[in-house]
Amino acid sequence: MDILNTTTVPLSDITLEKVVLAAIIAVIGWIVVRVLISAFTKALSRASNLPGLVLEFLVRFFAILLYVVLVLVVLATLGMDVSSVVLGLSAVIGLILGFGLQDTITNLAAGVWVAAIRPIDKGEFVEVNGISGTVTAVGIMATELLKADNTYITIPNSLVWGSPVINSSRMDTRRVEVKVRIAYDSDLNLAIRVATDLMAAHEAVLSSPGPAVVVTELGESSIHLALRAWTKTPDAGRVKGDLTRDIVGMFKEAGVEIPLPQMDVHLNGTE
Template sequence: MEQQASEVILATQAALSQASQLAVQYSFSIVGALLLLILGWTLASALSGWALTGLRHVRGIDETLASFFANVLRYALLLLVFVTVLGQFGVQTASIIAAIGAAGLAIGLALQGTLQNIAAGIMLLVLRPFRVGEYIETSTLSGVVLEIGLFATELKTPDGLYRLAPNSTLWNVPITNFSRMPTRRFELKIGIGYDDDVELAEKIMRGHAEGDRRVLSTPKVETFVSELNDTSVVVGMRYWTQAPDFWPVSREIIRQVRQSLKDNGLKSGPNS
């Protein structure tokens, strides 16, 4: 019994000694890991903040895009810190990096459509084919841009409806931006009879355009005979306005020209 008690005491002492050695050994690792975490977290936050501030001062960089790049930098640094901390405890970081890479590949394949929208959103924010407040049109949709996000773009249609368009559908198609250029040209074509006075029709049309202060003097208002068809002589007119005045001016001049042609005995009809 005494021999067994001695063996238990010796085993206990050996276990306590080994535990104390392990505690001393890993205490340094734990302290180092905590210091790395604190330092890495602070450094990642500082660098992402500096990156965000710097990107905000770069011309053409959208706020959403600046925040995205700053967050990517921050989480990349935090991931590096996490791998480094695991290395402090003897974990094979090469296998961790390989596992992270495999997981990233699997996630990328699973979220292929989403990542495509993100890539398209980044390109839209960098190249800026349209901005918030501009009216755009594609083969499938049209509307005023409300917000450009990383995944989708919000629009308000001409009839007042809300539409959410995935960015990939806006990046891979031709886009017509009706608000980007400061001026626009309007072309009016009206058919008159073969017996009507073409010069009088041109004078009437030109007079209404030149008499509107919203019509630009340069380039000058241009009138011409556009074509001759079976039923009428098509008289055309071109003039330029500021982009916001395009629709109000065109509608008013169409109404005025039609009434003036009627008052002067010129019959306006189909232009083709």
């Protein structure tokens, strides 16, 4: 009589023969898994230019899958019914994928709409969800922006499609606005003439529509003015910077005061 076939593990129907066979399969399987992982890693590295993070993720996913298969084979060798385990794992994996792919599918659908409608395009300066930058790529899953400080931003397409998009590059011309305050005792008409002449003299400011100066607010201690000038879109940043810088000197020469913020404090004397 074969001792291995007749001797069983206490409180179970597993024979020692099955235990030995499962142990041998586990050792051999572990070696095979390590070889397969190494071969998969080398093949993937040679055959693609995937980023290191993506490569590491794929290798780990492949390794986990192989180890799960190995565990199921060992359990089946011991005589256990692994069908329920497989069904349970399938349900868990399906649930995880369902939740995990929900955002992926949303971003994919949004990417299709962004590509079709084109609210933004490569090379345009836009503001999306409060983030401003130049569009460097519009992918099927995400949009990539390069900010003015050379910061690289990746925005999911669902946010691009689901948020207001301010496109500062789409039109050929833009209106720039420079806000400035003057004192109440300054000559308002003189300030308007000086600001208008400053804008008209700038070589990048368009004559049609012509530049304008408007009173936007009567503040507590100053009159608020807005210098509005039209220019070609590529010149907008330079024009705004020049006007902001030069209006200070022009007002100073003309005797127009730019006041500092003031606060009147009244103290009631007590005896």
